[in-house]
Amino acid sequence: MEQEFILDNCKSFEPEHIFDCGQCFRWNKEPDGSYTGVFNHNVINVKKENNKIIFKGICNGNIQDECNKYFDLDRDYEKIKNKLSKVDNNLKNSIEYGNGIRLLNQDLWETLISFIISANNNIPRIKGIIERLAKNYGDKIVWNGKEFYSFPTPEQLSKASVSDLRKLGLGFRDVRVYETTKIINNNKNKLQELTDEKDVYKLREKLLKFPGVGPKVADCIMLFSCLKRLEVFPIDVWVRRVMNELYIKSDDETKVNKKEIEALAKEKYGNLAGIAQQYLFYWRRGA
DNA sequence: ACCCAGGGTCGTC
DNA sequence: GACGACCCTGGG
Numbered sequence: 668m669e670q671e672f673i674l675d676n677c678k679s680f681e682p683e684h685i686f687d688c689g690q691c692f693r694w695n696k697e698p699d700g701s702y703t704g705v706f707n708h709n710v711i712n713v714k715k716e717n718n719k720i721i722f723k724g725i726c727n728g729n730i731q732d733e734c735n736k737y738f739d740l741d742r743d744y745e746k747i748k749n750k751l752s753k754v755d756n757n758l759k760n761s762i763e764y765g766n767g768i769r770l771l772n773q774d775l776w777e778t779l780i781s782f783i784i785s786a787n788n789n790i791p792r793i794k795g796i797i798e799r800l801a802k803n804y805g806d807k808i809v810w811n812g813k814e815f816y817s818f819p820t821p822e823q824l825s826k827a828s829v830s831d832l833r834k835l836g837l838g839f840r841d842v843r844v845y846e847t848t849k850i851i852n853n854n855k856n857k858l859q860e861l862t863d864e865k866d867v868y869k870l871r872e873k874l875l876k877f878p879g880v881g882p883k884v885a886d887c888i889m890l891f892s893c894l895k896r897l898e899v900f901p902i903d904v905w906v907r908r909v910m911n912e913l914y915i916k917s918d919d920e921t922k923v924n925k926k927e928i929e930a931l932a933k934e935k936y937g938n939l940a941g942i943a944q945q946y947l948f949y950w951r952r953g954a
Numbered sequence: 955a956c957c958c959a960g961g962g963t964c965g966t967c
Numbered sequence: 968g969a970c971g972a973c974c975c976t977g978g979g
Contacts, residue, residue, distance in 0.1 A: 836974080838974025904961070948961080955971105
């Protein structure tokens, strides 16, 4: 049953910025400029018309509740941007460039697997791999005569052998996804334990125990899933690059110490470092 | 044809 | 702690 939800006068909501800033992998642009994606067993199309955001699609629950949560609609991004813009002109410029970014509250399990796949990989290929996982192991959802597939549950993904995963193009990440899936399936409380952990350092330690989860991936999971730790600052090649160009100015960016970047981010952006990271990442990749 | 890079992690030294 | 290897795809 199709549902619709219209959001009026929403500031800080630009579909292109939200879906293209690297936090998610399952949203695709339609010919009319809107985006269609799958999350939490929902298929939703998001279209911006003037000052309205129109959400439309097949929804497992109430579409307004689902979108409120997923798109982080209760958070005041105007306030956040005002605060961060005062840090310095570099950040101010990047915020103007990606002014419609919001950080999604994505499913923890999906985010865990997706970012294990992201390691030493590029975004088009990551998207392709995740799409094939969904098509092979998820549930089919039909909308407007088109087929979509939900991200497989831990149980559904447990049907995949290491060589199955290799055939879907995961490369050396096959074992990591396989082993992590096994851990989750062997302890049904595992995901809830992560959700319940209050201390960000302990949470990080727990995430680092999963095969394929290192510091960068752990931070992405904490920032882009419903764990939503805005204070973490994932450092990848792009963030290292932009931080070096703006502040550190080393001749060889690959030699720049991660600890130095982390300390700088904490000092400048404080407990909003994660959001600042997204503006900087999006700006540096796109500009 | 060849090399390089991509939202890194892991094992080894 | 540093270093190379790792699957695969697209682009120069």
